[in-house]
Amino acid sequence: MAKCRPLGFLISLPFALLSLILSLVGAVVWVIGSFLNCICPCCICCTGLVNMAVSLVKLPVKIIRWFTDQIPC
Template sequence: MGDCRPLGFLLGLPFALVALIFSLVGAVVWVLGSVLSCLCPCCICCTALANLAVDLIKLPVKIIRWFIDQIPC
C-alpha cells in the first residue's frame, strides 16, 4: 500500500464535501468574472475575482491532501 492513508481520507471527506460546495460557487464566480473581464478589460477587479474563484475550485483537493498528510501511517 505504501503511501495510502485511508483514515486521513475518511476524516477529511466531510470537510471536502463542504469545500465542494464552495468550489461550485467558485466555478460560477469564475465564469461571471471571465465574462466581465472580456466585456470590460479595464476592470482589473474581475481578474482578481476570477483568480479567487479558481482557488475556491481547487479547495476540495487541497483539503483532502492536507488531511491525508496529517495522519501518520
C-alpha cells in the same frame, strides 16, 4: 502503497463535501468574472475575482491532501 492513508481520507470527506459546495460557488463566480473580464478587460478587480474563484474550485483537492498528509501511517 506507502502514501496510502485511508484514515486521513475518510476524516477529510465531510470537509471535502463542504468545500465542494464552495467550489461550485467559485465556479459560478469564475464564469461571471470571466465574462465581465471579456467585456471590459481594463477592469482589474475582475481578474482578482477570477483568481479567487479558481482557488475556491481547487479547494476540495487541497483539503483532502492536507488531511491525508496529517495522519501518520
